[in-house]
Amino acid sequence: MIQIIWFCLVAIMVAGYVVLDGFDLGAGIINLLVARDEQERGRVLRSIGPVWDGNEVWLLAGGGTLYFAFPALYAAAFSGFYLALMMVLWLLILRGVSIEVRNHLEGPIWKPFCDFIFAASSALLALLYGAALGNVVRGVPLDSNGYFFLPLWTDLQPGRNAGIVDWYTLLIGAASFVALGIHGCYWVVLKTSGDLQERTRSFGSKLWWAVVAITAIITYTSFRIQPNLNTQFEAHPWGYVFPLLAAAGLAGMRLASGRQRDLGAFLGSSVYLVGMLTSAAFGVFPYVLPSNLEADAGLTVSNAAAASYGLYIGLAWWIPGMLLALGYSVFIYRHFAGKVSE
Numbered sequence: 001m002i003q004i005i006w007f008c009l010v011a012i013m014v015a016g017y018v019v020l021d022g023f024d025l026g027a028g029i030i031n032l033l034v035a036r037d038e039q040e041r042g043r044v045l046r047s048i049g050p051v052w053d054g055n056e057v058w059l060l061a062g063g064g065t066l067y068f069a070f071p072a073l074y075a076a077a078f079s080g081f082y083l084a085l086m087m088v089l090w091l092l093i094l095r096g097v098s099i100e101v102r103n104h105l106e107g108p109i110w111k112p113f114c115d116f117i118f119a120a121s122s123a124l125l126a127l128l129y130g131a132a133l134g135n136v137v138r139g140v141p142l143d144s145n146g147y148f149f150l151p152l153w154t155d156l157q158p159g160r161n162a163g164i165v166d167w168y169t170l171l172i173g174a175a176s177f178v179a180l181g182i183h184g185c186y187w188v189v190l191k192t193s194g195d196l197q198e199r200t201r202s203f204g205s206k207l208w209w210a211v212v213a214i215t216a217i218i219t220y221t222s223f224r225i226q227p228n229l230n231t232q233f234e235a236h237p238w239g240y241v242f243p244l245l246a247a248a249g250l251a252g253m254r255l256a257s258g259r260q261r262d263l264g265a266f267l268g269s270s271v272y273l274v275g276m277l278t279s280a281a282f283g284v285f286p287y288v289l290p291s292n293l294e295a296d297a298g299l300t301v302s303n304a305a306a307a308s309y310g311l312y313i314g315l316a317w318w319i320p321g322m323l324l325a326l327g328y329s330v331f332i333y334r335h336f337a338g339k340v341s342e
Contacts, residue, residue, distance in 0.1 A: 002312055003305040006069035007288065009318070011281040013062040018129075018277060019183075019270045020055040020329075024048045026184015028095065028122025029177065031115060034188070034200045041115050043340050045099060047191035050336040052099065054329060056092070061325065068314055072146055072304040073288045080140060080148040081132065084164050088128055095121035123177065130176025134169030137226050137280055138162070139292030146299055158225055160293060168225055175214045179273060182207045186253065186266040193339050201257060204265075208254055215250065215276070219243070222283070228290060229283035239282045246275025 027048050035041040067074045078085060098117035102110075138158050140148045153163040156170075185204030189197050223229050233239050249272030256264030284290055288304050291297035305311065 002308050002315070003069075003301040005315070006065075006305065006311055007281075007285065007301045010062065010065055010069060011278060013058065013065055014281075015274045015277045017055070017058040017062050018180075018273050020058055021052070022180045022183045022273060023187035023266075024052040024055055024184070025122045025126050026180040026182065027188055028118050028184070029126060029181040030184050030188065030200065030203065031122075032119045034185075034203050035196065036199075038111055038115075040196045041111075042103075043192055043196060044188055045102065045118070046340040047188055049099070051332060053096070054332055057325065061322070065318070069306060069311060070288055070299075070301075070304045071306055073299050076142065076146050076148065076289060076299060076304075080150055081135070081164065082149075083152055084128060084132065088125065091121045091125045091128070095125065126177045126180045127173040130173035131165060131169040133176070133277075133280060134172030135164060136289060137172070137222055137229075137284060138166075138168055139226065139290035139298065141293050142289070142291040142297050142299065144297070146304075158292075162292065168221060171214075171218055171221060175218045178207060178210045178214055179269075179276070182211055182253070183266075183269040183273060186257065186262065186269050189257075190262045190266050191339055201260070201262075204257060205254075208250075208257075211272075212250065215246070222280075226283065226290065228287065232283050232285060236282075239279075242275055242279040242282050244275070246272050246279060249273070249275055 027044055031041055031044045035044050063074075094117055098114040098121065102114040102118075135150070140150060141160060141162075142148045151163040153165040154161050156163075156166045158166045158168040182204050185200050185207060188200045189204065192200070249268045249270070251268075252271060253265045253268030256262075256268055286300045286302070287298045288301060289299040306314075
């Protein structure tokens with residue numbers, strides 16, 4: 001039972017990170033598409049300026065929780081996805097540097113260059129995060145010791161010899177790209193005003209149709225790729241609450257945006273992201289990392305978890321620690337509430 005609790009906590013932390021840092025990434029994805037000049041691009045950056053680095057703390061907290069609760073998964077994932085993780089690390093560094101040093105130098109090249117790095121690194125991070133989720137859903141070639149290694153790509157087919165990138169993981173990466181893009185749209189709309197706000201709202205309305213289409217496509221293909229999804233939803237019909245949550249968020253963001261209820265649209269996109277991620281977590285359970293070689297070779301909540309005694313002790317420390325982090329996040333968001341100035 002304690003292993004299942006930690007599985008749920010890890011899933012919640014991943015969803016929380018995606019919602020929080022997701023709008024930072026989305027703001028970067030749309031920055032060059034909706035902002036017309038240097039001043040408007042600066043406003044997009046200022047909309048995330050006070051919170052973006054705090055949001056990334058949840059990535060570290062999630063990684064630490066994963067290391068503590070499921071050390072076998074942590075070891076397997078960080079060795080098997082070594083190349084992809086190094087790419088993520090460098091993209092995070094480039095993105096952070098581009099945000100922090102953009103206004104330190106004046107010149108006709110410097111700020112546009114930093115804006116480009118911010119947009120490109122945000123877009124590539126969204127694609128890589130999506131591809132990582134696609135690998136977890138699809139499964140990886142785990143050996144008898146619970147380890148694997150994946151090249152970046154092979155023949156782009158999601159079979160036994162698949163790499164990190166194949167047509168399915170590219171599809172999930174594209175879904176991540178558009179989902180975080182619209183999430184960033186609604187954040188920028190919430191934090192700005194004037195022409196930039198209206199232009200971003202219009203772009204988000206167009207992007208919504210892409211989100212609907214790719215959501216339908218990845219739902220169909222995921223059930224074809226991972227048979228455990230069918231097993232889980234057939235055995236536990238109550239699990240349909242998670243995809244219904246995603247559908248409700250999808251409809252909610254459209255209705256709220258059309259009525260210019262900007263906070264409601266942003267919350268709708270947050271609900272959509274949570275619904276999609278929890279649907280994936282429910283669908284692969286009890287696996288934390290399925291195998292695409294043999295079903296029994298995958299890492300589960302049982303064989304990947306730490307000792308039960310340590311999990312109970314860790315929970316007693318995790319709860320107050322996360323409450324402190326959550327309280328600080330609430331304080332920061334309240335302190336920097338409102339729109340950025342023009």
